[in-house]
Amino acid sequence: MVVMESQVVLKKGDSAPDFELLGIDDKKHSLASYKNYEALLVIFMCNHCPYVKAKVDAINEIQNKFGDKVAVVGINSNDSIAYPDDSFDNMKKFAAEKGIKFSYLVDDTQQVAKRYGAVCTPDPFLFDKNRKLVFHGRIDNAMKPEDKATEKxxxxxxxxxLAGNQIAKDFDPSIGCSIKWKN
Structure with a gap:
């Protein structure tokens, strides 16, 4: 397991790169699918990573707390040939087992992850209502799967x-497994 830290590719104020990806609901999703939300949280994630597994409850908490205002979108960009645990069928199983209610999409070509500059799982990006980046970074301050978060x-x-206040730090790196790139 290669542990990585998020990198800065998109900067504060940059627009969310568009995508058209298949979701576990068997429908195509794009940025326009979420136009009625006040904010968009895109999280690069997968099924097998212990860092993601440790954050699923926290991601579900975000969905449950803000789901009417914030679109939460998980994107799996891992090479599912080399890592069959991350196959589309296993994404559906993982979502069912973990009670995932947010959109969970597959990035087969890995182009979306590259456009966002995602390198690890989880790697979260928070955009405002104009889809400008306001924060790229951690879900909470538990940096290892076994750590307990003391800050959400x-x-x-x-x-x-949502309150219209400034976010002090626009980048606070997330840590997780590296995205499994195709050769």
Whole structure:
């Protein structure tokens, strides 16, 4: 397992790169699918990573707390040939097992991850209603799968965004397994 830290490719104020990806609901999703939300949280994730597994409850909490205002979108860009645990069928199983209610999309070509500059799982990007980047970074301050979070970083930042307040830090790196790139 290669542990990576998020990198800065998109900067604060950059527009969310568009995508057209298949979701576990068997429908195509794009940025326009989420136009009626006040904010968009895109999280690059997968099924097998212990860092993602440790954050699923926290991501579900964000969905449950803000789901009417914030679109939560998980994107799996891992090479599912080399890592069959991350196949589309296993994404559906994982979502069912973990009670995932947010959109979970597959990025077969890995082009979306590259456009966002995602390198690890989870790698979250928070955009405002104009789809400008306001925060790229951690969901909470538990940096290892076995750590207990004492600060809900993403929830605090979403609350600030929805209240019209400035987010102090626009980049606070997330840590996780590396995205499994195709050769």
């Amino acid at each position: 970083t993403m929830i605090l930042n979403i609350e600030k965004l």
